[in-house]
Amino acid sequence: MNLGPHAEFIVAAYAVALFVVAALIAWVMLDYAAQRRILGDLEERGVTRRSARDAQ
Amino acid sequence: MPVIDLANPTRFLALVNRVLPWLIAATVMLLAIGLYRAVNAPDDYQQGATVKIMYLHVPAAWLGMMGWAIMTVAALGTLVWRHPLADVTGKATAPIGAAFTFVCLVSGSLWGRPTWGTYWVWDARLTSELVLLLLYLGVLALYWTAEDPGRGARAAAILSLVGAVNLPIIKFSVDWWNTLHQGESIFRAGGSTIYSSILWPLLIMALAFTCLFFALLLAAMRNEILRRRVRAMQMMQAQNLAEAIS
Numbered sequence: 001m002n003l004g005p006h007a008e009f010i011v012a013a014y015a016v017a018l019f020v021v022a023a024l025i026a027w028v029m030l031d032y033a034a035q036r037r038i039l040g041d042l043e044e045r046g047v048t049r050r051s052a053r054d055a056q
Numbered sequence: 057m058p059v060i061d062l063a064n065p066t067r068f069l070a071l072v073n074r075v076l077p078w079l080i081a082a083t084v085m086l087l088a089i090g091l092y093r094a095v096n097a098p099d100d101y102q103q104g105a106t107v108k109i110m111y112l113h114v115p116a117a118w119l120g121m122m123g124w125a126i127m128t129v130a131a132l133g134t135l136v137w138r139h140p141l142a143d144v145t146g147k148a149t150a151p152i153g154a155a156f157t158f159v160c161l162v163s164g165s166l167w168g169r170p171t172w173g174t175y176w177v178w179d180a181r182l183t184s185e186l187v188l189l190l191l192y193l194g195v196l197a198l199y200w201t202a203e204d205p206g207r208g209a210r211a212a213a214i215l216s217l218v219g220a221v222n223l224p225i226i227k228f229s230v231d232w233w234n235t236l237h238q239g240e241s242i243f244r245a246g247g248s249t250i251y252s253s254i255l256w257p258l259l260i261m262a263l264a265f266t267c268l269f270f271a272l273l274l275a276a277m278r279n280e281i282l283r284r285r286v287r288a289m290q291m292m293q294a295q296n297l298a299e300a301i302s
Contacts, residue, residue, distance in 0.1 A: 002105070006105065006170035009106060010106060010108050010166075013113070016162045016166075020159050021155075021268065028272055028279060032275065032278065035286060039286055039289070042289045042290070
């Protein structure tokens with residue numbers, strides 16, 4: 001594939017997009033893991049939501 | 057399941073867990089096809105290979121605007137019906153929309169240098185797109201800095217509604233003013249001015265980016281719902297502790 005005389009601009013644009021998308025994916029995955037961990041800790045300590053208690 | 061049931065966060069979470077794997081699979085598949093078609097698409101007769109930046113730039117621009125449109129509808133839900141899922145939608149959309157708008161601006165700037173001879177000009181399209189990014193950052197600041205989440209959400213919803221004025225300005229800026237940015241060339245009366253060998257990869261990439269956007273949005277909404285549960289449980293725990301001490 002020949003990107004011509006302005007290849008650096010094309011590569012830079014795709015690199016920035018890749019970095020931003022990777023950062024977004026990492027953000028949602030790490031945040032999900034963190035929230036699940038905190039929820040798990042709270043449930044282990046016997047803390048329940050009011051709606052969960054009402055349902056029991 | 058009736059649509060109204062999705063307003064219940066627990067049912068919404070169940071739906072997200074079912075839909076998200078399919079959305080991720082569609083994103084990966086469409087991105088693979090779109091990138092393959094983009095790599096093998098012919099160069100533009102004037103711009104040469106730099107036209108390949110368009111396959112990122114245009115979908116990012118569309119989704120940056122769509123993100124704000126979603127936030128505008130969510131703002132109505134927050135202010136009029138005070139529905140918590142509307143607030144969750146607004147808060148989850150803002151960073152994703154900001155990221156796509158950032159990609160649009162940077163890729164546009166990198167496309168502008170070899171095509172126009174400059175990274176930036178203060179023309180109406182570029183300036184209104186920069187205003188969109190600044191509005192996103194303003195909404196994020198309101199969400200992240202407000203001590204009371206409810207007040208922060210209402211302030212962000214008001215800014216979302218006010219900022220919606222910028223959407224038609226971005227869209228029609230190339231018609232209303234004399235801009236260095238090219239005029240509408242895809243969705244226009246009389247059909248697209250882009251040849252099909254370049255247009256099809258662009259449309260596939262746009263669809264791939266749209267799937268990616270919604271996959272990220274659903275995942276971020278799920279995180280936000282869990283964060284609110286954590287907050288509610290921590291408050292419950294603090295209340296129980298206070299009662300035990302007294």
